[in-house]
Amino acid sequence: TGLVIGPIVTVIISVGNSAVVIGLWPAHFIWTYYCVAKSKRLGWVLKIALLVSLPVPLTLWPIVAIIGSLIGGIGYGFLAPLIATFEAIGESITSKIYHCFADGCISTLKGSCTVVRDFTDFCFHSYFSYMDELSEEIYPDEKPIEVKLSKLPSCILVSLLAIPVDVPIITALALWKSPFMLFRGWKRLLEDLIGREGPFLETVCVPFAGLAIFLWPLAVVGSVVASFFSSFALALYSGIVVHQEDSFRMGLAYILAAVSIFDEYTNDLLDMREGSCFMRY
Known part of the structure; x- marks a missing residue:
């Protein structure tokens, strides 16, 4: 059909x-x-x-x-x-x-x-x-x-500094953690299949859940691509931090904090070690 x-x-x-x-x-x-x-x-x-x-x-x-x-x-x-x-x-x-x-x-x-x-x-x-x-x-x-025009040069400068720092590091983190996401996702789906839990609880959902097992690698690839594009937004937001806080130093600190936040969030999402190896200012 x-x-x-x-x-x-x-x-x-x-x-x-x-x-x-x-x-x-x-x-x-x-x-x-x-x-x-x-x-x-x-x-x-x-x-x-x-x-x-x-x-x-x-x-x-x-x-x-x-x-x-x-x-x-x-x-x-x-x-x-x-x-x-x-x-x-x-x-x-x-x-x-x-x-x-x-x-x-x-x-x-x-x-x-x-x-x-x-x-x-x-x-x-x-x-x-x-x-x-x-x-x-x-x-x-x-x-x-x-x-404010007086803040505009510092906002632009911090944003330009953040892109070559945040984008490669966040993309590298996403690539590094993609195998964990792949195998842990498969493990969770197979456990639900054997125990008839989660998406396998209802009979009508079994075909879709089985399809999810085969399509899970595509979800992992999509998450890596989404991380790459979202890293630009995180990097450019540093310019907004400079304008809001009226502090060039806070904008520079946000560049490192954005990486730490992303690392900590993905660790929680994948049930990995709590916290982040990157420091926050």
Whole structure:
């Protein structure tokens, strides 16, 4: 069922969402610039910085949305009928063969149309409503969000220093701990399979849990890739620390603290030794 319905659902979601994104992109581009320029919630320095940098996210938005819709359509078109098929097997019904092929067809097609409709509502209503709120008048006692020019050089410098430090170390930690994640994940899944616990508790969930055992290496690879991209966010946040704390030294300290926090969090997640070998300032 997934092989038959999947391509249709993928076309509906990817084409529908792509048409919405491309059709509304000029309006999003113009209205975003208009609301940011008009907004009194933003200070002049922050407003100018946003107006200069907005072309990057506005240009990437259609590309990310189209690729995400394609991947999401493939996943939903295959998994939704698969789930419905196993639910039909688990139910006490007579025509199980019929329901294995019939269940999930109409519901998946309706669900794909619902996805496109909800995405359209977000792009057509929610986005413009949020931008309208950004351009509304502020209260007399409310201060606009501002970035001090005197802090900007130190913020940029710390962010530039953090990227070559945090990104390689965090990526190396993720690669180093990926074998632990792989084998400990397999160990936990196999223990649940033997003891019929966790995802193997219900009969209908056994096929999915068995599939999880085979696909677990992909989850490990995905976690390493996610760690690589998230390391950029952790590194760039050091510039925000400098601005918030008004301290160049605190920004430098955060560079090391970010690595320590990541190391400690992954140790807790993988049931490894508590704490971190990296110091915190």
